[in-house]
Amino acid sequence: MNPAVYVLVAAAIFGIGLHGLLVARHVMRKLLALNLMLSALFLLLIVVPASIDGRPDPVPQALVLTGIVIAVSTTAFALALMVRLFRRQGHASIHPDLDPTLIGQRRATKRKEGDR
Amino acid sequence: MNVGLLIDLLLGLILVGLAVQVVLGRQLFRSIVFYVAFGLAMALVWARLGAVDLALADAALGAGLTGALMLAAFRRLIKLDPAQAVTSGSAHTALALLIAVLAAGMVATIGLTAMALESQPGAAGVAVFEALPATGLGNPVTGVLLAWRGFDTLVEMVVLLTAFLGARVVADEGWAPRSTVASFDLPLLRTLVAAIVPLASLIALYLLWIGSDQPGGAFQAGSVLAAAGVLLLLTGQLLPAPTSSAWLRLGLVLGVAGIGLLVLLPMLSGRPPLAWLGRGALLLAESMMMVSIGCTLTLMFAGAPGLKDGTR
Numbered sequence: 142m143n144p145a146v147y148v149l150v151a152a153a154i155f156g157i158g159l160h161g162l163l164v165a166r167h168v169m170r171k172l173l174a175l176n177l178m179l180s181a182l183f184l185l186l187i188v189v190p191a192s193i194d195g196r197p198d199p200v201p202q203a204l205v206l207t208g209i210v211i212a213v214s215t216t217a218f219a220l221a222l223m224v225r226l227f228r229r230q231g232h233a234s235i236h237p238d239l240d241p242t243l244i245g246q247r248r249a250t251k252r253k254e255g256d257r
Numbered sequence: 258m259n260v261g262l263l264i265d266l267l268l269g270l271i272l273v274g275l276a277v278q279v280v281l282g283r284q285l286f287r288s289i290v291f292y293v294a295f296g297l298a299m300a301l302v303w304a305r306l307g308a309v310d311l312a313l314a315d316a317a318l319g320a321g322l323t324g325a326l327m328l329a330a331f332r333r334l335i336k337l338d339p340a341q342a343v344t345s346g347s348a349h350t351a352l353a354l355l356i357a358v359l360a361a362g363m364v365a366t367i368g369l370t371a372m373a374l375e376s377q378p379g380a381a382g383v384a385v386f387e388a389l390p391a392t393g394l395g396n397p398v399t400g401v402l403l404a405w406r407g408f409d410t411l412v413e414m415v416v417l418l419t420a421f422l423g424a425r426v427v428a429d430e431g432w433a434p435r436s437t438v439a440s441f442d443l444p445l446l447r448t449l450v451a452a453i454v455p456l457a458s459l460i461a462l463y464l465l466w467i468g469s470d471q472p473g474g475a476f477q478a479g480s481v482l483a484a485a486g487v488l489l490l491l492t493g494q495l496l497p498a499p500t501s502s503a504w505l506r507l508g509l510v511l512g513v514a515g516i517g518l519l520v521l522l523p524m525l526s527g528r529p530p531l532a533w534l535g536r537g538a539l540l541l542a543e544s545m546m547m548v549s550i551g552c553t554l555t556l557m558f559a560g561a562p563g564l565k566d567g568t569r
Binding site (some may be wrong): 143144145146147148150151152153154155156157158159160161163164165166167169170172173174176177180181183184185187188189190191192194195196197198199200201202203204205206207209210211212213214215216217218220221222223224225226228231232233240 | 262265268269272273276279281285286289295302308310311319323326327331334338341348350360361363364371372410413414419538552554
């Protein structure tokens with residue numbers, strides 16, 4: 142086992158996940174990207190601590206196990222929120238260009254700036 | 258180049274490749290499927306790193322149930338509006354790419370720096386291995402989860418319950434008799450389910466029992482139970498129902514009660530229940546947690562407050 146390889150893999154997955162989170166508009170894509178970032182951090186937490194007498198450190202393992210369960214719970218809750226959002230606005234995307242309330246605000250601020 | 262490094266590189270390439278597919282996949286459905294594959298590859302990596310408890314949990318929960326929940330939610334969107342459900346533009350910008358690359362560099366730097374640090378003599382992991390024989394447990398992860406960090410596990414069970422209740426509150430669709438399943442009338446299906454569900458229950462009990470000494474435990478066992486529940490829902494043997502029975506409600510809160518008693522009793526008696534009641538106390542608390550986890554995750558998949566028998 143070569144820990145440095147997995148540290149680099151975790152870093153790559155974190156970056157890929159963050160990119161997905163930033164560019165995606167569909168909430169479910171954002172959730173998938175967030176879950177990727179979580180997996181990357183879990184991997185980092187397990188790989189970094191040195192093994193004790195050849196056995197992996199149990200404390201981060203318990204932490205990550207807790208984290209996996211919490212991740213599933215929060216994902217389920219977020220999916221429920223997404224379905225609600227979809228019912229309310231007719232699509233499940235988050236983006237300033239798509240949110241009518243935000244567009245209204247932007248126009249209002251522009252108008253104020255124009256008045257000055 | 259030795260074989261070990263080759264395996265590590267191969268697993269790493271698979272993980273990164275699947276992650277790219279999840280993020281860049283054109284169709285949302287494809288991305289979800291790739292995410293499930295990513296979770297399974299992750300389970301392989303955990304096994305490679307010697308964290309078998311995590312491999313079991315990630316295969317069942319991270320890949321299996323998260324994927325099932327996502328597909329169920331995706332299906333709900335498609336039923337509401339097929340055209341809008343799949344449209345997902347993305348705004349690729351150079352700035353996002355730059356931020357992502359910088360973040361990856363940061364994570365790599367933190368990881369490589371932390372790896373270079375020397376481990377301290379009084380580290381928690383070393384203390385766990387020293388104190389483990391006194392508890393009579395063989396699995397250090399179970400020891401950490403239940404004997405030393407019981408409050409973490411208690412709060413974890415509360416989070417699971419809260420997330421379920423929150424999802425129920427947020428779902429404003431009321432309750433409509435959605436046909437979550439096509440009515441399968443295949444002759445082999447019932448036989449298959451009749452064989453798999455008892456087997457899954459047996460595996461869950463085995464994981465629970467062995468969890469004290471070997472990789473396994475309440476979370477792995479509970480997710481296997483939930484997988485059986487999902488299978489029953491998919492085949493129409495169980496159906497979502499507008500109300501939950503008293504038994505189901507009991508099942509939902511049983512886990513919080515079990516782990517709560519396990520960590521709060523020492524405050525009353527002054528002695529840890531492990532020394533007082535022995536491993537029976539752990540097994541009892543763990544079986545209560547297993548039932549709760551199974552019930553909660555099955556209901557989350559059903560997207561309904563309750564379940565009813567679909568065979569009648």
